[in-house]
Amino acid sequence: MNIPIKGFIENSLLEWEGKIASIIFLPTCNFLCHYCHAPHLVQTPNKLESIPLESVTKKLQQSFGWIDGVVVSGGEPTMYKELGELLKIFKDIGVLVRLDTNGTNPYALKDLIEKDLLDCIAMDVKAPLRKNKYEEIAGTPCNVEDIVNSIHIIMESGIEYEFRTTVCPSQLDQYDIEDISMSIRGAERYIIQSFKPNHCLNTDMLNEKPYSFEMLREFAMVAGKYVNYCCVRGDEGKVLSRNW
Numbered sequence: 001m002n003i004p005i006k007g008f009i010e011n012s013l014l015e016w017e018g019k020i021a022s023i024i025f026l027p028t029c030n031f032l033c034h035y036c037h038a039p040h041l042v043q044t045p046n047k048l049e050s051i052p053l054e055s056v057t058k059k060l061q062q063s064f065g066w067i068d069g070v071v072v073s074g075g076e077p078t079m080y081k082e083l084g085e086l087l088k089i090f091k092d093i094g095v096l097v098r099l100d101t102n103g104t105n106p107y108a109l110k111d112l113i114e115k116d117l118l119d120c121i122a123m124d125v126k127a128p129l130r131k132n133k134y135e136e137i138a139g140t141p142c143n144v145e146d147i148v149n150s151i152h153i154i155m156e157s158g159i160e161y162e163f164r165t166t167v168c169p170s171q172l173d174q175y176d177i178e179d180i181s182m183s184i185r186g187a188e189r190y191i192i193q194s195f196k197p198n199h200c201l202n203t204d205m206l207n208e209k210p211y212s213f214e215m216l217r218e219f220a221m222v223a224g225k226y227v228n229y230c231c232v233r234g235d236e237g238k239v240l241s242r243n244w
């Protein structure tokens with residue numbers, strides 16, 4: 001297996017709600033989101049040293065019983081055909097596995113779910129599901145049908161999941177959030193998060209002022225009409241809206 005690991009956080013209480021999780025970061029991505037906070041992983045991964053898989057598995061084994069799971073993030077992890085082999089190694093250690101994905105590879109998602117290699121999926125829904133708009137935010141051509149298929153596969157999977165959208169004022173407004181929410185209608189969990197004007201792939205974003213927290217909460221209230229649970233990242237403890 002030839003999957004480089006470019007980042008490893010031994011434990012985090014914040015990444016996977018209710019769980020203590022390690023996080024690994026795999027390089028390269030098929031998107032070029034302007035607000036991406038991991039341009040080093042997306043654009044210049046070869047400049048980063050790789051972390052040997054053995055040292056990651058050793059840490060996970062040593063932490064067994066103390067951490068709950070491992071989050072496999074990126075970049076876009078489904079870029080790697082052998083991703084299932086990597087996830088199987090983690091599952092065999094006995095930890096839960098969450099995959100972070102941009103949803104562009106529904107075939108990989110279906111395969112990993114069928115092989116019982118995932119305990120949770122966090123998928124970005126970056127924009128309303130219209131080709132022009134999606135490509136504008138993703139910064140590259142993409143097949144929106146794949147995104148739609150991934151949403152359906154995840155919602156029908158029976159495993160834990162969340163959808164999430166990163167918002168910045170020049171790209172998405174309240175109506176876009178409502179549009180996205182309608183396309184994931186009935187979803188268990190939808191998280192809205194602000195872009196941060198630092199370390200962005202497109203340096204023009206560094207000059208952009210994010211939405212206020214209050215504005216994001218208003219977005220979450222609107223989205224909450226369509227999904228079972230919606231909140232702003234960092235505000236998870238507070239239930240702003242439930243569809244019951």
Ligand code: SF4
Binds near residue numbers: 030032038042075
């Ligand atoms: S933010 Fe966009 S470009 Fe960055 S890793 Fe995620 S999908 Fe890829």
